[in-house]
Amino acid sequence: MTGAELAWGAPSAAPRTPQPGDEAAPVSSSSYSAADLVLFEEVSKFYGEVLGVDRVTLAIPPGITGLVGPNGSGKTTLMNLATGLIRPTRGRVSVLGVPPDDPERLFSVCGYCTCFEAFPAGATGWSFLEGVLSLRGEGRSAARALAGKALERVGLVDAAGRKVAGYSKGMKQRLRLAAAIAPDPRVLLLDEPLNGLDPMARAEVLELFRSLAAEGKHVVVSSHILHEVDLLADRVVLVKSGYVVAEGESHGLREEVVERPMQVLVRCDRPGALASRLFAEGLATEVELHEDDRGLLARTRTPERFFLALNDVVLTDGLEIETVTPADDDVKAVYRYLIEGGEGA
Amino acid sequence: MSGSRPEIATRASHEAAGAAGEARLRRDARLRQLGAVVRLELRRLFRGREGKATLFFALAPVLLAVVGLFARHDPLPAARAERSFGFIFQNLVLQGTLYFGCLFTFGGLVRGEQIGKTLHHLLLAPVRREVLLLGKYLAALAATATLFGVGSAVTYVALLSDGGRPALAAHLGSGGAERLVAYVLVAALACAAYGALFLAFGQWVKNPAFPALAFWGWEHLNFLLPEGLKRLGLIHYLLSLTPVRVPESFLAILGDPLPVWVSVPVPLLFTAALLAFAAWKVRRTEVDYGIE
DSSP states (O other): OOTTSOEEOOSSSOOOOOOTTTTTOTTTTSSOOGGGSEEEEEEEEEETTEEEEEEEEEEEOSEEEEEEOOTTSSHHHHHHHHTTSSOOSEEEEEETTBOTTOHHHHHHHEEEEOSOOOOOTTOBHHHHHHHHHHTTTOOHHHHHHHHHHHHHHTTOTTTTTSBGGGOOHHHHHHHHHHHHHTTOOSEEEEESTTTTOOHHHHHHHHHHHHHHHHTTOEEEEEESOHHHHHHHOSEEEEEETTEEEEEEESTTHHHHOTTSOEEEEEEESOHHHHHHHHHHTTOOSEEEEOTTSSEEEEEESOHHHHHHHHHHHHHHHOOOEEEEEETTOSHHHHHHHHHSTTTTO | OOOOHHHHHHHHHHHHHHHHHHHHHHHHHHHHHHHHHHHHHHHHHHHSHHHHHHHHHHHHHHHHHHHHHHHOSSOOOHHHHHHHHHHIIIIIIIIIIHHHHHHHHHHTTTHHHHHTTOHHHHHTSSSOHHHHHHHHHHHHHHHHHHHHHHHHHHHHHHHTOTTHHHHHHHHIIIIIHHHHHHHHHHHHHHHHHHHHHHHHHHHHSSOTHHHHHHHHHHHHGGGGSOHHHHTTSHHHHHHHHSSSOOOSOTTOOOOOOOOHHHHTHHHHHHHHHHHHHHHHHHHTOOOOTTOO
16 A cells, blocks of 8 residues: 555554665656655654654645644645655655755745734735745736736735734735735645634635646645635545654545544334344444434444345344444544544444 | 868857856846845745844934934934943944844744754755855845944934934934944944854854854953954954944053055955855755754
8 A cells, every 4th residue: 555545544543563665756647646645754842852753654746635633743844854854853744746855946836824813013915925925036926917816716905005013813814825826835834824714715715726637726725724724625534643643635535544443323113123133143342222223323343244234134123224324434533533442433 | 071170260260159158147047036036035035033033233322312302302403412322222222233133034044944844945946055055145235234234323313313404414414424434334334243153153053042142241341452453353344344332341452443445445354254254154054954
């Protein structure tokens, strides 16, 4: 298995074991080369004695990738490493084949919307963006045109003449986003980009991310709120305590989770009988009967056999089943299992 | 299939021309970026407290001279005025206002942006960090050299204005203007050298004020040092360039002023070495503002 394929780590905070071929050709079985990927190869970062991230190996292809984990899990560290704001203690990072210590090339292809809130004193939205763009060597009129386009995309044109110090948190967030997208980079790293946005702005920004991804860009969105990323991302990377505990397509996560119990909700007329059969055949590790005696929640490590047995019970015992619902067939269940230590999973 | 020799030679010359053109484009782009950094930094300096502090320091000797102008009953003879200005320039400007003005301005060029959590805006631009550092340094040098150069010139003129405009014009015409230009150039050289020192201090330690105060003490004691040790202080080279030399104290060990071919290149080499150190440090600078 390679970095670009689905790869789940152990449920604990242990690092994912490097896979054969990770170092030499992390995506050998995929259609992407290193020049198309954001690559972390065995990357570790320590802040003195404190662990930032440890032995992270990741290959991020185009599309929307969600970087999910609780606060302090290492999401910002990964983004800062990719953009050279911090240097890895060990390992290598590259963005479309460009190392972070080459800012001239790196920021020609990469934009970073940080979570740092400060802006230069006295700056207006316009002056800030024009200043940032002028550093690219753009002429004044070109910088102004790019700034105007970016402000329009994030819906901040009307407020752009005002001083940033008077902006709300959401407006500052949009301005940071405008600075990241203005030069039209191929890779966008967005650290908690939805923070402080009202629901309307949030929907607009999510749509913007989708349209940027549809243009073939890499859009890496970090968040500690899984729901945000689950709705948006093509793939998800779960980070906890400095380790990548899981990564993969956000669809079909469940199939990739081996050795982890799956929850199935069954509404039926005789849940007690069903529970007995499941235990007798060793198909359930745990069963919770519903208080109304009209259903149960079963946890199984062998879902395929579980569903076959369920069919058999219906045919042989005449069990009347109302609904069968995988209770956690979404990223959230995996997130809960991996990040929160399995409570409720 | 390989081409004929003339074809290969033509291709090679085209490639060489292409590479040269690319290098020229990159150099032009870097110059435009350098200009952009200088403009942004000047704007930041004059909006921030660094610029206000530097302005205050630059105006201090001017205020002193203007107050003296109004307080005196009898006009100051030109020779005494020259000597007074020499004393002010040597003790108040070089070892006081200019020194601390440069500390405020250059010490905060990178450190100030880290404290204000705005450094990442620059580091996330497609600009080499050395270009960023050089642009910041040049902006601060332009600001301080202008303020302290103009401040010194105004102070000089104010001290020599006692006899009225004709006397001032006569004095300037008889070598005063050359001395005035020399003072302004020494102020600019001092800004360049002290500025590079404080920029390096700001890159090296969290609070550049501590090593700056230690160095200030060393510079202040320079007049007591024997000739060999004097050369380990910047002030010795700067004072060698001043048109009028005033003994700091009766305890001062006065040596012969150094020749220009020593006292100009040494501070410039010192500046270049410190800038190289600062560039090396800025390439390794990390930005996390203590978030994680």
